[in-house]
Amino acid sequence: MNNAYDGSRDMRRAIDRLARRLPEPLEDLAWISYNYLWSWTPGGSELFRSIDNYRFVQAGQNPVRFLLNLPERDLLRAATDRNLLVRLGELAERMEQSLARPTNHVVSSGSVAFFCAEFGIHPSLPVYSGGLGVLAGDYLKETSDQALDVVGMGLLYRRGYLHQRMDLSGWQHEFWIEVNTDQLPAVRVRGADGLPVRITVPVWEGELAAHVWRVDVGRTPLFLLDAGLEENSPLERWVTSRLYEGSPEIRLAQYALLGIGGVRALDAMGITPGLFHLNEGHPALASLEIASRVAKSRGGDAEGLAALLAEGRERFVFTTHTPVPAGNETYDPEQFFSVLGRSVDEMGLSREQLSAQSRVDEGAADEPLGFSPLAIRCSSSTNAVSQRHGEVARAMWNPLFADKTVDDVPITHITNAVHLPTWMAPSMRRLLTTFLGANWERHTSDPALWRQIDEIPDVDLWQARCALRQQLVEMVRRQVVVDRLARGEDVALAESAFDAFDPNLLTIGFARRLATYKRLDLLFYDVDRLRTIIDHEQGAQFIVAGKAHPLDNDAKEVARNMFTVKRGLDLPNRVAFLEDYDLSVAPTLVAGCDLWLNLPRPPLEASGTSGMKAALNGSLNLSVLDGWWCEGYDGQNGWAIDGSVTDNPQLQDEHDAKALYDLLEHEVKPLFFTRDANGIPVGWLARVRSSLRSLGPMFSSQRMINDYVEQIYRPGRPY
Ligand SMILES: *Cc1c(COP(=O)(O)O)cnc(C)c1O
Numbered sequence: 001m002n003n004a005y006d007g008s009r010d011m012r013r014a015i016d017r018l019a020r021r022l023p024e025p026l027e028d029l030a031w032i033s034y035n036y037l038w039s040w041t042p043g044g045s046e047l048f049r050s051i052d053n054y055r056f057v058q059a060g061q062n063p064v065r066f067l068l069n070l071p072e073r074d075l076l077r078a079a080t081d082r083n084l085l086v087r088l089g090e091l092a093e094r095m096e097q098s099l100a101r102p103t104n105h106v107v108s109s110g111s112v113a114f115f116c117a118e119f120g121i122h123p124s125l126p127v128y129s130g131g132l133g134v135l136a137g138d139y140l141k142e143t144s145d146q147a148l149d150v151v152g153m154g155l156l157y158r159r160g161y162l163h164q165r166m167d168l169s170g171w172q173h174e175f176w177i178e179v180n181t182d183q184l185p186a187v188r189v190r191g192a193d194g195l196p197v198r199i200t201v202p203v204w205e206g207e208l209a210a211h212v213w214r215v216d217v218g219r220t221p222l223f224l225l226d227a228g229l230e231e232n233s234p235l236e237r238w239v240t241s242r243l244y245e246g247s248p249e250i251r252l253a254q255y256a257l258l259g260i261g262g263v264r265a266l267d268a269m270g271i272t273p274g275l276f277h278l279n280e281g282h283p284a285l286a287s288l289e290i291a292s293r294v295a296k297s298r299g300g301d302a303e304g305l306a307a308l309l310a311e312g313r314e315r316f317v318f319t320t321h322t323p324v325p326a327g328n329e330t331y332d333p334e335q336f337f338s339v340l341g342r343s344v345d346e347m348g349l350s351r352e353q354l355s356a357q358s359r360v361d362e363g364a365a366d367e368p369l370g371f372s373p374l375a376i377r378c379s380s381s382t383n384a385v386s387q388r389h390g391e392v393a394r395a396m397w398n399p400l401f402a403d404k405t406v407d408d409v410p411i412t413h414i415t416n417a418v419h420l421p422t423w424m425a426p427s428m429r430r431l432l433t434t435f436l437g438a439n440w441e442r443h444t445s446d447p448a449l450w451r452q453i454d455e456i457p458d459v460d461l462w463q464a465r466c467a468l469r470q471q472l473v474e475m476v477r478r479q480v481v482v483d484r485l486a487r488g489e490d491v492a493l494a495e496s497a498f499d500a501f502d503p504n505l506l507t508i509g510f511a512r513r514l515a516t517y518k519r520l521d522l523l524f525y526d527v528d529r530l531r532t533i534i535d536h537e538q539g540a541q542f543i544v545a546g547k548a549h550p551l552d553n554d555a556k557e558v559a560r561n562m563f564t565v566k567r568g569l570d571l572p573n574r575v576a577f578l579e580d581y582d583l584s585v586a587p588t589l590v591a592g593c594d595l596w597l598n599l600p601r602p603p604l605e606a607s608g609t610s611g612m613k614a615a616l617n618g619s620l621n622l623s624v625l626d627g628w629w630c631e632g633y634d635g636q637n638g639w640a641i642d643g644s645v646t647d648n649p650q651l652q653d654e655h656d657a658k659a660l661y662d663l664l665e666h667e668v669k670p671l672f673f674t675r676d677a678n679g680i681p682v683g684w685l686a687r688v689r690s691s692l693r694s695l696g697p698m699f700s701s702q703r704m705i706n707d708y709v710e711q712i713y714r715p716g717r718p719y
Helices: 008-020 028-033 036-040 044-058 063-069 072-079 082-100 131-145 234-238 248-268 282-297 305-315 333-346 351-357 371-378 387-396 426-436 447-455 458-486 491-499 520-524 527-534 553-569 586-592 610-616 649-673 682-699 701-713
Strands: 112-115 150-155 163-166 172-175 198-203 206-217 220-226 275-279 316-319 381-384 411-413 506-511 540-545 575-578 595-598 620-624 638-641
Touching: 008 028, 008 063, 008 206, 028 036, 028 063, 028 082, 036 044, 036 082, 036 131, 036 206, 044 063, 044 072, 044 082, 112 131, 112 248, 112 282, 131 150, 131 206, 131 220, 131 275, 131 701, 150 248, 198 248, 198 333, 206 234, 206 248, 220 248, 248 282, 248 333, 275 282, 275 701, 282 305, 282 316, 282 333, 282 371, 305 316, 305 351, 305 371, 316 371, 333 351, 351 371, 381 387, 387 411, 426 447, 426 458, 447 682, 458 491, 458 506, 458 575, 458 586, 458 682, 506 586, 506 649, 520 527, 520 540, 520 553, 520 649, 527 540, 527 553, 527 649, 553 575, 586 610, 595 610, 610 620, 610 682, 620 649, 620 682, 638 649, 649 682, 682 701
Parallel strands: 112 150, 112 275, 150 220, 275 316, 316 381, 381 411, 506 540, 506 595, 540 575, 595 620, 620 638
Antiparallel strands: 163 172, 198 206, 206 220
């Protein structure tokens, strides 16, 4: 991008400011700190940690905050550390090379603007809640790795997503922490006049104003809109305060800012996207802004909205992530227009026509309004996020295409995947580099590459797995002591965690948003059978984590019930609940578990991605055949529970819990604990190899981005 007012100049100014605080030999740390590329470049995280691990963690792994708060003497010490300077030079060179590559244009008409309500890039940028955000973050990172011209658009939630604290009974409490924007690796974008770029969107009775922040995710800029401005009213400021706010009115205002404001912000920065990618329905109102521009270019005649949307359609593609009607948020029309009526009026669009376009049945005046129907209608392509989700989505949205049979509904799928350099632990990456060659990460979608996994000797693979489990156990020990003390457990019990959790046990993980359909409760369905599985010298230990949405009392109840069962088991250090699950915990957890569980009620898991992250680290999956696992499971590379849909949920739970315990007791445990003379579980490792071989090429984001470019972005468009 050559435009001078897209924040790149502001970024350079911020970097210069930080560089002036650093001793000369460390100056490169300034620009490195302002580009999240460091977080997935080999040696990046290690470099900051070796300056002062404790302070780096205290700074939330935010390098800008870390450097701004590091005492002068520590900076001077680092500046004379030869070894550190050599590693700094290597990191800078790797990053420079990545940033200097020529751009690979996706389509010739301009960059792809990827709009999403959340982005999970790094723990230090708390604008994500779970899978959707992490997927969006992985997407941006992979577009940078492939040098594609993509920009991200989202919101800067100043209080981010909730933090979790459990009380003694296991009931979840929430709190929020405000981020200090001055110390984020982000800059406020300024225009030609030197003032912050400012856009407005009419919301409620006023003009909601927002500034734009720029965050560099490798070569891909992420722009975040921020309504936390003095000129806004307290209510207006609240719009970018918290992610997935409980009030539908606030959410509507958020999605208006994201969709309408996002298009205006790009315009104000001089960026004209060739394509808008709506990731989930939240930003769908972007289509109105484009429609109104089409209308205005005609002198504002009273053309129908449907026709205007049809004209803008070539510029929109939509990815749906939600397999149930209830997951596709809808709004009462009166509420909708009390928040957004003026916006719609000022764009010269008709409220009635917008209502019709936002309903499944255009003519049903009593049907609430939703963003998914609007997004489907305004986009030239709609895709689901796994093959099975594609089937579910075609059936679900068939009513929008009344003249078509289910199979002909024009919704395809691009199966989700994860960013390998982010999710494969550094030690695994090094191991694979040894056996797959120095440049293996450039072609991770090539199955032939992954066949070389067979060349890794058992002993090396097993050592790598044991080291990852050991790191996880150490993290769990430290964190569980603190969690228990914080909720007021007995000091002795809290302290017992510090040398409990065993690095030699079969370690089983379950961590993700606590929504009831994820069925964490299946794990605790039959206490006696659970005890049989864990209470043994060669037993298992469970590590569980996840947050419930503040208003989801059913999910909170599931967590509380787990605490009750845990207490009853009387084996306090064989089941750990890690509080406040987020991106600072996830990499260690997915890498360190031997077995990763996913137990959704089918067909409600659109894709699921945490199991892919685990697989990349040589962990094995045991999952219900739903979402990605229908494509991933081949009979040899993990374990599966039947994924058919029934109309009797109680029976299904009973059946699935039994299947889970049977597999754990009769297959997983014996395979893990059957060892050869050297203590190596040869049969287990054969399965690990088969998992890496088969899942590596399919579920690394390189494959996913290739699919988006070839199947969604380019067909029918010049490039
Ligand atoms: C990957 C990830 C998720 C998604 O997990 P699923 O099993 O796909 O639901 C949620 N939260 C965090 C922090 C993640 O990294």
